[in-house]
Each structure stands twice: as structure tokens, then as C-alpha cells.
Amino acid sequence: MPSQALMCSVSAIATEVTSSSKEAIAGLLEEARQRTLALIEPLDDEQLNRVYSPILSPLAWDLGHIANFEELWLVQTVGEREPLHGDLGRFYDAIENPRRSRGELPILRDAELRAYMTEVRERALEVLAEVEVGPDAENPLLRDGFVYEMLIVHEFQHNETMLQLLQLVDGYEATRPDLEPRFEIAAPGPETVAVAAGEYEIGAPDGGFAYDNERRRHTVELAAFEIDRSPVTNAAYFQFMEDAGAEPPGYWARDPELGWVDTSRGRRAPVVPEHPVVHVSRDQADGFARWAGRRLPSEREWEAARPQLDGVGQVWEWTCSDFLPYPGFAAHPYREYSEVFFGDTYKVLRGGSWATHPHVARPTFRNWDLPQRSQIFSGLRCARDA
Ligand SMILES: [Fe+2]
Numbered sequence: 282m283p284s285q286a287l288m289c290s291v292s293a294i295a296t297e298v299t300s301s302s303k304e305a306i307a308g309l310l311e312e313a314r315q316r317t318l319a320l321i322e323p324l325d326d327e328q329l330n331r332v333y334s335p336i337l338s339p340l341a342w343d344l345g346h347i348a349n350f351e352e353l354w355l356v357q358t359v360g361e362r363e364p365l366h367g368d369l370g371r372f373y374d375a376i377e378n379p380r381r382s383r384g385e386l387p388i389l390r391d392a393e394l395r396a397y398m399t400e401v402r403e404r405a406l407e408v409l410a411e412v413e414v415g416p417d418a419e420n421p422l423l424r425d426g427f428v429y430e431m432l433i434v435h436e437f438q439h440n441e442t443m444l445q446l447l448q449l450v451d452g453y454e455a456t457r458p459d460l461e462p463r464f465e466i467a468a469p470g471p472e473t474v475a476v477a478a479g480e481y482e483i484g485a486p487d488g489g490f491a492y493d494n495e496r497r498r499h500t501v502e503l504a505a506f507e508i509d510r511s512p513v514t515n516a517a518y519f520q521f522m523e524d525a526g527a528e529p530p531g532y533w534a535r536d537p538e539l540g541w542v543d544t545s546r547g548r549r550a551p552v553v554p555e556h557p558v559v560h561v562s563r564d565q566a567d568g569f570a571r572w573a574g575r576r577l578p579s580e581r582e583w584e585a586a587r588p589q590l591d592g593v594g595q596v597w598e599w600t601c602s603d604f605l606p607y608p609g610f611a612a613h614p615y616r617e618y619s620e621v622f623f624g625d626t627y628k629v630l631r632g633g634s635w636a637t638h639p640h641v642a643r644p645t646f647r648n649w650d651l652p653q654r655s656q657i658f659s660g661l662r663c664a665r666d667a
Pocket of ligand 1: 346350375435439
């Protein structure tokens with residue numbers, strides 16, 4: 282997807298939401314729900330309940346969690362209603378229930394799960410009709426529609442997590458083109474772009490929706506550097522593997538006739554050399570950059586270079602940065618979104634992948650994961666000091 286298109290659609294939708302029109306909010310809630318339902322349309326209840334991997338939740342957990350998060354924030358906190366299923370919400374708490382345990386929890390399943398999703402949504406819309414969501418709303422959760430935007434983005438983000446799991450489902454066929462991998466071949470041009478030394482503004486400005494970890498916006502001083510104009514390709518990664526004996530990316534297998542094939546969803550599709558490499562861990566990405574005589578960019582460099590970069594939005598791009606708070610960070614609206622993950626354990630990714638809804642992929646959005654993980658749709662580009 283051309284980066285320009287991504288930028289346009291993000292800002293267009295952002296304008297709709299900051300205008301705080303209830304119609305725009307209801308429209309986006311519906312868009313997110315339709316996307317969620319489209320993802321599971323080809324699956325039966327057994328597939329929704331099945332544990333495919335200890336590092337990914339069964340889809341039934343994601344679905345119940347999406348609805349429960351909506352119930353917690355919109356229906357209970359804002360709408361002051363009682364929960365539909367007592368204290369069931371504790372099984373949908375992402376911090377309390379690590380992914381490896383979620384298949385065993387007494388969560389809602391099958392018809393009961395679907396009914397819960399529908400009922401919560403009905404109540405959330407009921408509450409929306411009652412509240413004030415404009416810029417003057419007294420409750421900070423409602424000001425500029427903040428809590429609604431948080432819910433919309435949350436559901437879109439879980440769509441991506443669900444797509445990670447769907448790569449493990451043999452024979453899965455997406456029902457919509459936007460749920461299929463989309464990669465572009467980089468246009469001819471220089472291999473790198475130069476970014477001048479100087480001061481750059483990093484992070485999300487005040488006003489409008491952003492996560493707490495994107496604030497506060499602050500100035501950083503950067504030395505001059507160069508960064509790849511487009512993400513590292515499969516062809517370049519082949520060379521790294523041949524030359525350095527590096528491990529293949531996730532889902533690759535060697536086929537005696539076809540060469541390297543992508544085995545996600547049980548397929549055996551030849552790897553396209555010109556496409557960005559995907560499903561590489563941060564350790565692999567770092568190894569590639571070193572092998573190439575380069576390094577990973579810092580997330581500050583990535584954000585400063587963002588206006589000049591092609592091919593953003595195909596693969597998440599690993600950076601060398603630890604996930605740390607910006608100066609002046611304040612947890613909002615709850616500590617468990619970002620604060621509990623700060624430190625040197627998690628590494629930052631930037632950009633967004635084909636599976637990321639454009640509404641999520643703000644230029645200041647910070648994603649994070651463990652350095653050994655490759656189930657995410659992650660690639661890289663390299664940088665070097667100028
Ligand atoms: Fe969540």
C-alpha cells in the first residue's frame with residue numbers, strides 16, 4: 282500500500298472522530314465489528330475454541346475480550362450499568378490471564394459468545410445516545426470521544442492479533458481483500474534516503490486520540506543518518522541466510538521443487554523475492570542489519586524519517602529501541618496499557634503491517650514485542666550513521 286494512501290486515510294478518519302460526531306463514532310464501531318465478523322466467518326465454533334499456539338489466544342478469547350473491554354469502558358464505566366455476566370470480566374483481563382492459559386478459562390463460547398457480543402454492542406450504542414462526546418465534555422474519557430476511539434482502535438488491533446493466529450489455520454480463506462496479505466514491489470530509485478542532522482518533533486501532539494505512550498510530544502536532537510528507502514526484501518534475506526547461515530523467517534519451508542515457500546494457512550506459495558521479508562524476529566532483524574554492515578534505526582530516527590519513507594504499512598519495522606516512556610509520560614486511562622511494559626524487555630516496532638487497519642497506524646504509533654517473537658507481521662529496514 283503506498284504510504285501516501287495510508288496517511289490520507291488515517292487523517293481523513295481522524296478528522297471525523299475529532300469532530301466527535303456520534304454518527305462517525307457509530308460508523309467506525311460498526312466498521313470494526315464487521316471486520317471482526319468477516320475474519321471469523323469461514324470458521325466453525327471448534328476452530329474458534331481451539332488453541333493453535335501457546336503464544337496466541339484462542340479466537341473465542343479475543344472475541345469475548347473485545348466485547349468485555351467494550352462493556353467495561355463504555356457500558357460499565359461510562360454508562361454506569363451492571364455487567365451482563367457478573368465478574369466474568371476477570372477471565373478477559375489480558376494481564377491476569379497470560380496467552381498460554383486462555384484456552385482453559387471458563388470463557389463464553391459458541392452461541393453464548395455471539396449473543397454477548399451483540400448485547401454489549403446494543404448497550405454501548407444506547408450509552409452513546411445519552412452522553413456528551415464533544416471537546417467540552419467534562420469527563421476526560423468522553424472528551425473528543427476518547428473512550429470510543431480507544432474501543433474502535435482496540436477492536437482493530439485485536440483483528441490483527443486474530444490474523445496472526447489465522448496464519449496457523451490450514452486452508453483459511455479470507456472473505457475480504459483487506460484481510461489478505463498485500464505487498465508491493467518497491468519502485469526504482471535510490472536505496473537509501475538521507476536525513477539531515479537537527480531537531481525533530483517526536484510523539485503525538487495534544488488533542489485528538491493517541492495512546493498515553495505516544496505523549497508527550499517532545500524535541501529530540503538527531504545526528505545525520507541514512508535509512509533504507511523501502512523495507513528489506515525476501516531476496517536480500519535469502520542472501521543473509523546463505524551467507525551467514527541465518528534461520529529462515531517464520532512460515533518458510535524449503536520445497537525441493539519450488540525453493541523457499543510460505544506455509545502460512547497450510548499453503549505452499551513460493552516466496553516472492555521482491556516483496557518485503559515478514560515474520561522475522563527482532564534478533565533476526567538485528568542479525569541481518571549487522572551482516573549488512575548497518576544497524577537498526579532507533580524509533581526516533583524512524584519517526585523523523587517517516588515523511589520520506591516508501592512502503593510503510595506492509596510490515597511492522599523493528600527498531601533498536603527499548604519500549605520506554607517519553608519525557609512527561611502520564612498513564613491514561615489505565616496503567617496496564619503501556620506502563621507495565623516499559624523497560625528493556627520489549628523492543629519497539631513502527632509503521633504497521635498489511636493486517637493493521639489504517640485507522641490504527643498513526644505515524645507516532647508505537648508497537649512493542651519480545652525480541653524473539655516472529656508470529657507478528659514484522660520486517661525491517663536498515664540505517665547507518667551518515
Ligand atoms: Fe486487548
